[in-house]
Amino acid sequence: MMQAGALSRQMVGSEEVQQDATNQGRPEMEPIETDCVIIGAGPVGLFAVFELGLVDIKAHVVDILDKPGGQCAELYPDKPIYDIPGLPVVTGQELTERLMEQIKPFGATFHLGERVDGLQRLADGRFLLTTDAGTTFLTKVVVIAAGGGSFTPKRPPLEGIEAYEGKSVFYAVRRMHDFAGTDLLIVGGGDSALDWTLNLQPLASSLTLLHRRDEFRAAPHSVERMRALVAEGAMQLKIGQVTTLHGADGWLDAVTIRTKEGEERLACNRLLPFFGLTMKLGPIADWGLNLEENLIPVDTEKFETSEKGIFAIGDINTYPGKLKLILSGFHEAALMAQQAHKYVYPDRKLLFQYTTSSSSLQKKLGVR
Amino acid sequence: MVKITFVQPDGSQQVVDATPGMTVMEAAKLAVVPGIEAECGGACACATCHVYVDSEWRDKTGEPSQMEEDMLDFAFDVREESRLSCQIKVTEDLDGLVVKVPEKQF
Numbered sequence: 343m344m345q346a347g348a349l350s351r352q353m354v355g356s357e358e359v360q361q362d363a364t365n366q367g368r369p370e371m372e373p374i375e376t377d378c379v380i381i382g383a384g385p386v387g388l389f390a391v392f393e394l395g396l397v398d399i400k401a402h403v404v405d406i407l408d409k410p411g412g413q414c415a416e417l418y419p420d421k422p423i424y425d426i427p428g429l430p431v432v433t434g435q436e437l438t439e440r441l442m443e444q445i446k447p448f449g450a451t452f453h454l455g456e457r458v459d460g461l462q463r464l465a466d467g468r469f470l471l472t473t474d475a476g477t478t479f480l481t482k483v484v485v486i487a488a489g490g491g492s493f494t495p496k497r498p499p500l501e502g503i504e505a506y507e508g509k510s511v512f513y514a515v516r517r518m519h520d521f522a523g524t525d526l527l528i529v530g531g532g533d534s535a536l537d538w539t540l541n542l543q544p545l546a547s548s549l550t551l552l553h554r555r556d557e558f559r560a561a562p563h564s565v566e567r568m569r570a571l572v573a574e575g576a577m578q579l580k581i582g583q584v585t586t587l588h589g590a591d592g593w594l595d596a597v598t599i600r601t602k603e604g605e606e607r608l609a610c611n612r613l614l615p616f617f618g619l620t621m622k623l624g625p626i627a628d629w630g631l632n633l634e635e636n637l638i639p640v641d642t643e644k645f646e647t648s649e650k651g652i653f654a655i656g657d658i659n660t661y662p663g664k665l666k667l668i669l670s671g672f673h674e675a676a677l678m679a680q681q682a683h684k685y686v687y688p689d690r691k692l693l694f695q696y697t698t699s700s701s702s703l704q705k706k707l708g709v710r
Numbered sequence: 711m712v713k714i715t716f717v718q719p720d721g722s723q724q725v726v727d728a729t730p731g732m733t734v735m736e737a738a739k740l741a742v743v744p745g746i747e748a749e750c751g752g753a754c755a756c757a758t759c760h761v762y763v764d765s766e767w768r769d770k771t772g773e774p775s776q777m778e779e780d781m782l783d784f785a786f787d788v789r790e791e792s793r794l795s796c797q798i799k800v801t802e803d804l805d806g807l808v809v810k811v812p813e814k815q816f
Binding site for chain 2: 417496557617
């Protein structure tokens, strides 16, 4: 399972490859003008690139994860899926790779490791989208293919933890230097926990790694290096779990941990818990769309939301008879693209064609 | 039919019918047992169906696999008796099984 600390910001695309460093701290950057922004790079978001591409709509795709695939990549990359038509069995990772291959001709631009925070309609009917990395888009249509919402770091259900967040409890490391000279407690046993242990150990004035068992999911060489640091006395490793936070006004000064031997108090003033990611609807809730129990109601002809020009496809939508299946999302993407075409090219008539026989579609697919 | 009892942190109990072949998580979801979230739908990928199974049942439920142990790293308040209910297959032998729902899922 990928963990939050490993999230990195990057932008990959067929036309422009931009390093995110150019975006950061530059919210005044010119908006990207486009026909369509797809929120979510899961299987349904990816297939939307295909269906939109067939009707000449180029898309930008934004996803909070640092890789395409959504839940397929994050939750079950190695697990088999048996209900994709034509593929008797395929893993989440394989399906993602095949979709990426299938949509290649359409040159979508990916903005990975970014979350769309703001969405507003402008006077000219277009939408202004902003991401947490400061990227802005001016777009004619928006396709929300956000599945169960955006992946966010899991918050340990410790009493009062909210008060410490952002001051002494962090779920990701933005600047390593923020941890210089601190008494740091890192919790977890995966790559994020181990990588940050190794990277922050030289900076912190003391560092403890806490994990519930003496076995780690992280890469073996990281575990070896960590154990060497423990042997040198440069850091300590504790086997146990945090039960209570101690401190005041958001400033942590110790935690109680439970180990096999019992409870003990551990002094620390910074805590980095790495317990993987969970899905939260996030900012979508604030965009003025009608919602039903955290899902977006749509019609079943166009898969459009209560706002014209904003579509919702895949697991995030709801309608009578909805099934949360990848194949349903694919169907929804196809119908959505028909309506999106009307908004992007109001003067053009769309002729229904088959990829098997249409020379113009084959040209778009690059097979002719 | 196999009967499984779910015990909530406040001590309240709910007896649920299960069929051999399904998982303990599925039985809980069908009966809408509170506290069994199973966010990932049973793929052993989220740890939100975490339960405690008394050690006396260990012989019959079997031991957690490596994958389940790894995923238990993402659960809260993990103990010796911790299991992910999506990884316990219901068999006739499990008739009368008692599982405790933890106070909190992540």
